Amino acid sequence: MPRETRDLGRFVRWDAVVTALLVVVFFGGLGADANFGNADNLSFALNDLSEIALIALPMTLLVVCGQVDLSVASVLGLASAMTGYLWDAGMPFETIVPLVLVTGVACGLVNGLLVTRLGLPSLAVTIGTLTLYRGLAYVVLGTGAVSQFPPSYSAFAGNVPGTPIPYPVALFAVLAVVTALALHATGFGRSLFAIGSSEDTAFFAGIRVKRIKLLLFTLSGVVAAFAGIVFTLRYGSARADNGAGLELTVIAAVLLGGVDFDGGKGTLGGVIAGVLLIGVLRNLLMLNDVTTEIQAVVTGLLLIVSVLTPRLISIVRRARARPARSSA
Numbered sequence: 001m002p003r004e005t006r007d008l009g010r011f012v013r014w015d016a017v018v019t020a021l022l023v024v025v026f027f028g029g030l031g032a033d034a035n036f037g038n039a040d041n042l043s044f045a046l047n048d049l050s051e052i053a054l055i056a057l058p059m060t061l062l063v064v065c066g067q068v069d070l071s072v073a074s075v076l077g078l079a080s081a082m083t084g085y086l087w088d089a090g091m092p093f094e095t096i097v098p099l100v101l102v103t104g105v106a107c108g109l110v111n112g113l114l115v116t117r118l119g120l121p122s123l124a125v126t127i128g129t130l131t132l133y134r135g136l137a138y139v140v141l142g143t144g145a146v147s148q149f150p151p152s153y154s155a156f157a158g159n160v161p162g163t164p165i166p167y168p169v170a171l172f173a174v175l176a177v178v179t180a181l182a183l184h185a186t187g188f189g190r191s192l193f194a195i196g197s198s199e200d201t202a203f204f205a206g207i208r209v210k211r212i213k214l215l216l217f218t219l220s221g222v223v224a225a226f227a228g229i230v231f232t233l234r235y236g237s238a239r240a241d242n243g244a245g246l247e248l249t250v251i252a253a254v255l256l257g258g259v260d261f262d263g264g265k266g267t268l269g270g271v272i273a274g275v276l277l278i279g280v281l282r283n284l285l286m287l288n289d290v291t292t293e294i295q296a297v298v299t300g301l302l303l304i305v306s307v308l309t310p311r312l313i314s315i316v317r318r319a320r321a322r323p324a325r326s327s328a
Contacts, residue, residue, distance in 0.1 A: 014310050015258040015270025022277045029284050036287060043164040045283040047157070047234065050168035051076065051227040051243065053275050055250045057172075057179045058220040060271045062122075063254050064183070065216060066196040066263025067115065070126040072224040072250060074133035075107045076243035079228025081137040084146030084238025093153050101225050107133055108221020112214035122217075130247070137240035146238040157234035168230050180268045188212075196263025245296070252299050253278050256306035278302065 029036040036042075055072050062069055079100045086096045107129070114125045156167050183189040194202040195209055203209045232238045257274030259266030278299065285295050 013258065013270075014313070015267050015273060018257060018270055018277060019273040022273050022280065025277060025280050025284075029280060033284065033287050036284065039164045041283070041287070043159055043166060045279055046164075046169045047166040048282065049275060049279040050166060050172065050234065051231050051246060052249050052253060052278070053172045053272075054168065054175070054227045054230070055220075055224055055246070056253050056271055056275050057175055057268075058216060058223050059250050059254050060257075060259055060266065060268055061179070061183065061192060062216050062220060063259045063261060064196050064263060064266050065192045065213065066199065067122040067213060067216065068126065068251070068261075069108075069111060069122065069217060069220045069224075070247050070251075071107065071111060071129040071133055072220060072227075073243040073246035074130045074137070075104055075221055075224035076228035076231060076246065077240055078107065078133045078137040078140070079104060079225040080232045080238045080242040081141035081240045083229055083232045085140050087149060087238070088146045093150050097229060100229055101222055104222040104225020104228075105218055106221070107225070108218035109214070111221065112217030115217065116210040116213050134240070134244075141238065141240045143240065147236050149233060149236065149238075154233050154236060157230065168234070176268065176272060183268055192216075193264055196260075196265070198264075248303065249278060249299055252303040252306060256302055258310065260310070261307060274306070 055076075059069060059072065082100050082103055083096055086099065087093065111122070111126055111129055114120050114129075115122045159166050160170050183192065191202065191207045191212060194205065194207060195212065199209055228243065231242050235242070253274040254266075254271050255261060255274075256277065257266065257269075257271035259271060281298060281302075282295055285298065
C-alpha cells in the first residue's frame with residue numbers, strides 16, 4: 001500500500017469523523033434555529049446529558065475491556081426509587097446518599113461476580129439484572145412518585161454560579177479528565193486494551209483479568225446510582241421508571257464515539273464527542289417539536305450506524321491492502 005494511503009488511513013479515524021460531524025451539526029443548528037445558541041438552551045441541553053455523560057465514562061472502560069453493562073438505567077431507577085422511599089420515610093438526605101451509592105456498589109458487584117466467578121457473558125447477565133433491578137425499584141416505591149426534596153440538594157441540579165454550566169456537567173468534566181488519564185496514560189488503561197484485544201493473552205501476561213472486570217462492573221454500578229440521585233434532583237421527582245431505556249443511549253454514545261463493541265479499541269475523546277453529538281441532535285429535535293418516539297428512532301439509527309460504519313471501513317481497508325500485498 002502506498003505510504004500516502006497509509007498516512008491518510010491513520011489520520012482519518014472514526015473518532016475524528018464523529019468530532020467533525022459534531023462541529024458541523026452544532027454550527028448547522030446555530031443557523032437552523034435562533035433559539036439553539038441561546039445560553040439557557042445550551043445549559044438545558046448540557047443538563048439533559050448529565051446522566052448519559054456520567055454513565056458513559058465507566059461504560060467506555062467496560063466496552064474497551066470487551067464487556068457491557070445493560071443494567072445501568074435500571075440501577076439508576078432503583079437508586080431514584082430508594083432516594084424517594086427513604087426521603088419519604090423521614091431519613092436525612094445526608095444518610096440517603098451513601099446508602100444509595102452502596103446499593104449501586106452492590107448491584108455492580110452482583111453483575112461482576114456473575115461474569116467473573118461463573119463465567120457468564122456480560123450481555124446475558126446484565127439483560128437479566130436489567131429486569132431484576134427495575135423490578136426491585138417498583139417493589140421499593142411502587143408506581144407512585146416522591147417530590148419536594150431539600151432545596152440545598154436540589155440546587156445541585158442547577159448551574160455553577162456565574163456560568164451556564166450545570167453542576168453535574170462540571171463534575172463530569174473533572175471525572176472525564178481522570179478517566180482519560182487512567183485509560184490512555186497508565187498501565188491500568190493498557191491492561192483494559194489488552195483484555196479487550198485478547199483476554200487469554202492478557203491473563204498469561206500476568207494481568208488480573210477477573211479482578212479488573214469486577215472493579216469495572218462495581219464502578220459502573222456506583223456511577224449509575226449516583227446518576228440516579230442526579231436524575232431525581234434534576235426532575236424533582238423520584239420514580240421507579242426513571243431513566244427507562246437510557247442504557248441504549250449510553251451504548252449508542254460509546255459506540256458512536258468509536259469504541260469497538262468487541263473491545264480493545266477506542267478513545268474517551270471520541271466517546272465525549274459521541275455524547276455531545278447525541279445531545280445536540282436531541283436538542284435540535286426537541287426545539288422543532290419532534291416527538292420522543294422519533295427521537296428514539298434517531299438514537300436507534302445512530303446505534304446501527306456506529307456499529308456498522310467502522311466495520312465497513314475495516315472491510316474496505318482490508319480489501320485495499322490485499323492487492324498491495326499480492327503485488328509485493
